[in-house]
Amino acid sequence: MEKLSIKKDWHKFFFKNSFYNPASPEAVKRAEKEVNFILKKSKIKKGAAVLDLCCGPGRHSLVFAEKGFKTTGVDFSKEYLREAENKAKAKKLSMLLIKKDMREINFKERFDLAVNLFTSFGYFIKKTDDLKTLKNLHKALKKGGKLFLDVINGDFIRKNYRHKHWEKIGKDYFLLEKTVLSKDKKTSLNEWTKIKNGKISSGKFFVRLYGKRDISEILNKAGFKILSFYGNFEGKKLSVDKNRLIVLAEKS
Ligand SMILES: C[S@@+](CC[C@H](N)C(=O)[O-])C[C@H]1O[C@@H](n2cnc3c(N)ncnc32)[C@H](O)[C@@H]1O
Structure with missing residues (x-):
């Protein structure tokens, strides 16, 4: 099988508007429902402080702010x-937006809720960087504060692995996804090739494929107590047939 290689700082090349923007119209539409689910399950009080780590263009941060939460979004981009700032201004919403690498955040007992959504975790070649990020999140939360983590379900990917997959996204827009699993099947290297209006572009990304057991282990190591697992934002049970792995954890 074809091999793929990747740079350690691949995220600096992949997350660019010219190639990928997480705030597609469909994704923006889903954000309110996702936030409502998070608020219902985490039971945080109105007006509480929320950290959206790896907020991107602010799909969820904007909804939290709209609902009256003291919102902070962090992203390196x-x-x-x-x-996110332009959208907040247009809606006359106030939120704090900080440019920082997720490994470097340094808040102390400031938030009631932290979220990291749409597979914004597991990006580092060194697993210790994932642990560092979770320890930072743990430190950033007040005692009893909640963490909502939403990643691709590694167990689903291992079960349904396909090396190549073509998708037609819209008129004149095709996406070829190539995935190469590591020998131990714990990480994946991915290459997306887009053909949009006849133009070809490609980008690579790395994801550590956390399943229920691995995510529990690393969350516990960072000091979190796991409260619940879900397989989607409708609250369906996590299973190997669900492609999302959503965890609600608590700083105990
Ligand atoms: C898949 S997007 C999800 C964005 C957002 N959570 C959402 O749901 O729309 C991943 C985000 O992680 C950010 N990101 C990637 N690596 C990062 C890093 N090392 N530190 C901070 N942000 C990072 C990217 O810029 C991007 O906004």
């Missing part, structure tokens, strides 16, 4: 943060 200036481009995405600018988009």
